[in-house]
Amino acid sequence: RHSRLFVVCDLVLEETPPGGRGGQGDDRDNRRHRLALVGIVANPAASKDIRRLVAQGRVVPDWEKVNIVRRALLGLQSVGVDRVLAMPDSSHLVQRAADDPHLSVEVELLRMTALFNEGDTVRAAAAMADEGVNCVITLGGDGTNRAVAKGSRDMAMVAISTGTNNVFPVMVEGTTAGMAAGLVASGTVPMEDATVRSKTLAVMVDGEDRDIALVDVALSKERFVATRAIWDMNTIYEVFLTRAEPSSIGLSSIGARLEAVSLTDGGGLHYRIADLRQEEEEGRPHPNPPPEGEGTKDSEAEIYVRAPIAPGSVPVVGIESWQRLADGQRVTVEQRHSTVALDGERSFSVNPDNLLEIEVRRDGPPVVSVDAALRHAAAAGVFRV
Known part of the structure; x- marks a missing residue:
């Protein structure tokens, strides 16, 4: 048996x-x-x-x-x-x-x-x-x-x-x-x-429901699913959350530094991580960088937060922009090559021809x-x- x-x-x-x-x-x-x-x-x-x-x-x-x-x-x-x-x-x-x-x-x-x-x-x-x-x-x-x-x-x-x-x-x-x-x-x-x-995050591709997540949807610059598990924050550029818990670890903890969202709260949270490689490529120093060796210094960051993104790892993360989401609110994502990670694991890839939309729903x-x-x-x- x-x-x-x-x-x-x-x-x-x-x-x-x-x-x-x-x-x-x-x-x-x-x-x-x-x-x-x-x-x-x-x-x-x-x-x-x-x-x-x-x-x-x-x-x-x-x-x-x-x-x-x-x-x-x-x-x-x-x-x-x-x-x-x-x-x-x-x-x-x-x-x-x-x-x-x-x-x-x-x-x-x-x-x-x-x-x-x-x-x-x-x-x-x-x-x-x-x-x-x-x-x-x-x-x-x-x-x-x-x-x-x-x-x-x-x-x-x-x-x-x-x-x-x-x-x-x-x-x-x-x-x-x-x-x-x-x-x-x-x-x-x-x-x-x-x-x-x-709550769930409904992931729609070209107008049709493709999949769901219970906690987070993360968009990665990687083009292939590969090992599935997200472990390199340098590849993540956009995140959607149903919950942003201050005591959690991972993508949810970053969101909680912006605004806490619990299981019982309505809606969710959406944030964009500053391009971690942009400053190195363009050579532009940030006027108020985070402490040396504690995260990335990117000129596009609107705010910096310190969050435990993995067990034993508490770096400073630059946030380009963020917003609170209401139940039923749908966000259209920038069309580009990327992989879509659902609840911590890369699940499928999209290309610039695909229309990708994320919606918070209270239907879990x-x-x-x-x-x-x-x-x-x-x-x-x-x-x-």
């Missing part, structure tokens, strides 16, 4: 008639669980790209991902989830996690042909939605969650960060993540009390707040025994 993680559990809460079956226990004990559909997607490739070589990015080994999944399964089990549907992956993460004497959760594999690429996640998410899954636990980075969102934007997501420069997923204990997912999936905690509808998947879900459940007395 393979794994690439999806959990399907269905808990239905039906009150038994007064007296219950044989009059045993109170109403809480006499509830019968309907199947609550929960999904889990674990990406074994997260945190293993080139950024481990060019920056101080952390590596999350497979054994740690297995431990996180196991704790999530135990959390699901503790709130009554008893069935899991897993997507196949190359490292068999969920089967390894399920091999535990303390687990009684039934783990099943999604019936699909695994190619062990991003398409697996997209197809699996779509299949899970068709099966009625209404909550998914993901292990990965922004790119992993983007792939799930491409498959379905209807399932609520509990996103656990195991990648690099992540904004969409968060660092959260697997046990509590599993508990929150189970509570939301079963309806014990109403969706509206524990989730926020996320609902994001579960683990804290809000557990707080609501505690206040309702769900955990009293």
Whole structure:
């Protein structure tokens, strides 16, 4: 059996008639669980790209991902989830996690042909939605969650960060993540009390929707996709964000130095990075350059900001221009040779003949707040025994 993680559990809460079956226990004990559909997607490739070589990015080994999944399964089990549907992956993460004497959760594999690429996640998410899954636990980075969102934007997501420069997923204990997912999936905690509808950046080429991003769209001067992961800031010249979080790392952190934009805030942010090579080519010194060796000095920069663009790297970045974007606002991008990077990875190339447009939309998947879900459940007395 393979794994690439999806959990399907269905808990239905039906009150038994007064007296219950044989009059045993109170109403809480006499509830019968309907199947609550929960999904889990674990990406074994997260945190293993080139950024481990060019920056101080952390590596999350497979054994740690297995431990996180196991704790999530135990959390699901503790709130009554008893069935899991897993997507196949190359490292068999969920089967390894399920091999535990303390687990009684039934783990099943999604019936699909695994190619062990991003398409697996997209197809699996779509299949899970068709099966009625209404909550998914993901292990990965922004790119992993983007792939799930491409498959379905209807399932609520509990996103656990195991990648690099992540904004969409968060660092959260697997046990509590599993508990929150189970509570939301079963309806014990109403969706509206524990989730926020996320935003997307719709990428349109020649008037047609081409792709989406959950956090950022970056335009690179590189003409080819190559290694995909963005690691050289000298190649980036324009960025669009749904979120600009001051505590994040990467392109979002640069935007946050201009104006913070959270998950709940409307709209997004758009900025252009000053051409890092222009001053060298034209020989024009900047009248007020940043400190020597701490970033680029470009005469086109309107403002300089210091931001952590990668783990262990906090340079000064020159900003040519920037603007706040409203929900539904569409921006037409300068037509030139470039590659379009979505949530940290170069995805496709465009040329001067292509019309490229970016639009902020509030149509992403609902994001579960683990804290809000557990707080609501505690206040309702769900955990009293």
